[in-house]
Amino acid sequence: MVNKFGGWNDTIVALSTPPGVGAIGVIRLSGDITFKIVDELFPSKDLHGQSSHTIHVGLIKDGEESIDEVVVSLFKAPKSYTGEDVIEISCHGSPYIQQQLVQACVRHGARIAKPGEFTQRAFLNGKLDLTQAEAVADLIASNTAASQKTALNNIRGGFSSVLKKLREQLIGFSALIELELDFSQEDVEFADRKQFYEIIQLAQITTQHLLQSFQLGNVIKNGVSVAIIGKPNAGKSTLLNTLLNENRAIVSEIAGTTRDTIEEVLNIKGILFRLIDTAGIREHSTDVIELVGIEKSLEKMKSADVVLYIFDVNQMDAYELLTISRQFEKTGKKYMLAGNKVDAISDVAVKEKFAGFENIIFISAKNNEGIDAIESNLFSSTVNEQPATESVVVTNARHYEALKQVHQSLSEIKAGLDNHIPGDLLALDIRHCLHFISEITGDISNEDVLDFIFSKFCIGK
Numbered sequence: 001m002v003n004k005f006g007g008w009n010d011t012i013v014a015l016s017t018p019p020g021v022g023a024i025g026v027i028r029l030s031g032d033i034t035f036k037i038v039d040e041l042f043p044s045k046d047l048h049g050q051s052s053h054t055i056h057v058g059l060i061k062d063g064e065e066s067i068d069e070v071v072v073s074l075f076k077a078p079k080s081y082t083g084e085d086v087i088e089i090s091c092h093g094s095p096y097i098q099q100q101l102v103q104a105c106v107r108h109g110a111r112i113a114k115p116g117e118f119t120q121r122a123f124l125n126g127k128l129d130l131t132q133a134e135a136v137a138d139l140i141a142s143n144t145a146a147s148q149k150t151a152l153n154n155i156r157g158g159f160s161s162v163l164k165k166l167r168e169q170l171i172g173f174s175a176l177i178e179l180e181l182d183f184s185q186e187d188v189e190f191a192d193r194k195q196f197y198e199i200i201q202l203a204q205i206t207t208q209h210l211l212q213s214f215q216l217g218n219v220i221k222n223g224v225s226v227a228i229i230g231k232p233n234a235g236k237s238t239l240l241n242t243l244l245n246e247n248r249a250i251v252s253e254i255a256g257t258t259r260d261t262i263e264e265v266l267n268i269k270g271i272l273f274r275l276i277d278t279a280g281i282r283e284h285s286t287d288v289i290e291l292v293g294i295e296k297s298l299e300k301m302k303s304a305d306v307v308l309y310i311f312d313v314n315q316m317d318a319y320e321l322l323t324i325s326r327q328f329e330k331t332g333k334k335y336m337l338a339g340n341k342v343d344a345i346s347d348v349a350v351k352e353k354f355a356g357f358e359n360i361i362f363i364s365a366k367n368n369e370g371i372d373a374i375e376s377n378l379f380s381s382t383v384n385e386q387p388a389t390e391s392v393v394v395t396n397a398r399h400y401e402a403l404k405q406v407h408q409s410l411s412e413i414k415a416g417l418d419n420h421i422p423g424d425l426l427a428l429d430i431r432h433c434l435h436f437i438s439e440i441t442g443d444i445s446n447e448d449v450l451d452f453i454f455s456k457f458c459i460g461k
Contacts, residue, residue: 011037012113012121013105015098016460022093027101028460029110030118034085035074037108042072047087052076060089062104068097082118083125116457123442130442131159134396137457138221146220146270150393158392159399160441162210166203167437173199174430177423193417200414207407210394214403216383217395223265223272224382227304234310235340239365240264240277243374268379276304306382307335308374313342313350313362321357336361336377343367402440409433 011031017024029037039047044058054074060067071090080086091097106112116137123133135154142148154160173196228236244264262277307328311321321337328335337357342350343364354360361377363370394400413429437443 011110012117013037013102013110014113014118014460015102016088016118017093019098020093020095024090025093025098026460027089027091027098027105028086028113028118029089029105030080030082030084030086030113030121031110032085033109034087037105037110038072038087038089040108041067041104042070047072047074050074052079060091060101060104062100062107067100067104068092070101078125078127081127082121083127084121113459114455115459116454116461119457119461120454128155129157129160131163131396131399131440132157133442133454134398135159136461138395140458140461144220144267144270144272147395150217150220150395153392154395159210159394162206162392163437163441166206167434167441169199169203170430170434170437174427174434177427177430197414197417200410200417204407204410204414207403207410210392211400211403211407213392214394214400217393218397219271219383220393221395223274224306224378225274225276225304226306226308226378227276228308228310230310231312231315234312234315235365236277236310237262239308239310239338239340239363239374240275242365242368242371243275266375268375269383271379271383273378305334306378307333308338308378309335310338310340310365313339313353314344318354318356321354325357334381336374336381338363338370338374340365342369399440402436405436406433406440409436 009032011029011033013027013029016026016028035048041060041062042056042058043061045056047056050056052074056072056074058070058072060070068091073088073090075081075086075088077083077085089101091101102112119128119133119136122128123130128136132155135151139148139151139155142151228240230236240262243266264275264277266273266275309324309328311324316339325335325337337360339350339354339360339362341364342362343366350362361370361373363374365371394403409429409432413426413433416426416429
């Protein structure tokens with residue numbers, strides 16, 4: 001099968017299951033001579049004569065040598081993942097057997113697939129648009145319920161359907177504008193500009209919602225990095241251990257115990273928070289290793305999405321904490337204040353000491369007090385609401401950048417309608433908008449862009 005770029009009509013093969021020892025491994029082939037290759041290796045049946053979407057059991061043999069007893073699944077074009085003839089060979093999960101099978105397919109005319117090449121062929125053959133193809137990679141990489149549901153919704157065409165509807169409306173109106181140009185001497189209007197104005201207004205609202213969803217989408221896809229910052233012995237490592245419910249970091253009464261950063265992941269309501277325990281920050285230290293750790297702490301603080309500043313309520317005074325808070329506010333960085341070791345001071349005393357602060361969470365990391373409030377505030381400060389993963393959420397930075405162009409183009413179309421510009425100029429604005437929509441869905445793409453996108457997939461997908 002020849003794709004729309006006029007190439008890629010060879011046959012590819014790859015291991016589609018993770019490499020290594022397992023119960024089974026799946027070898028996938030796709031292309032023009034898929035059935036010819038497997039027929040030569042599978043003497044049990046004439047696979048050409050079998051129906052699509054059927055399964056067959058038998059020996060794989062390369063010449064006189066038997067390789068394995070396998071299950072062969074047939075998917076004839078165009079009713080396959082790639083739109084081409086596809087065969088999947090389920091063999092035993094020995095890396096040696098898998099390697100022998102792949103090499104036998106190559107000897108009989110296949111070539112090793114590049115990363116993402118099966119999905120790239122699915123896109124090129126019209127089985128998926130580019131947003132759906134990219135969602136396949138997101139689904140494979142998903143590690144929470146939220147990221148899995150969001151990716152699955154996009155694979156099913158959730159995002160694509162929104163863009164497809166807008167594209168059809170723009171094309172329809174553009175066609176009427178072009179028709180008017182053909183009858184320009186007769187001064188007629190085929191396009192209802194009032195109705196189109198309403199369509200553009202609604203499209204602007206839709207694209208604005210999609211753009212706003214990217215913040216949530218980015219959190220769902222990539223998680224939130226949280227730098228746990230504070231002075232030595234403030235209880236940073238104890239807090240990390242308590243949040244994770246395991247002894248991940250060494251805890252000691254000796255100041256400066258943590259010399260390097262420790263990173264672990266915490267799942268809060270389906271969102272991954274990457275917790276970074278850092279070395280205690282203090283101004284005066286003569287320990288060279290500790291100084292390196294402090295430098296790393298400051299770097300992590302700058303790059304983190306949220307800073308969780310933990311302090312000892314018994315050692316910190318209100319004026320110093322106010323100074324620290326103002327420093328965070330100047331940077332514009334999201335931050336939380338956690339007053340630790342409240343078990344060593346009375347409630348009345350701690351409230352009096354920090355009476356001027358409204359945003360402190362008082363905790364005892366040692367006794368697991370206030371930890372729920374830490375988790376709740378981490379979630380609310382970054383997500384604000386439970387992700388509605390059934391709705392369309394933008395998770396891809398490429399889509400986000402193109403959507404900004406779409407939204408700007410819609411504003412230009414609307415301004416043109418307001419100013420009653422000539423039909424030829426209005427049609428030009430519409431074409432610009434269609435171009436940016438097509439960049440998202442892949443109706444307009446170059447091979448370099450496609451190669452870059454699909455190179456991030458795993459081999460065999």
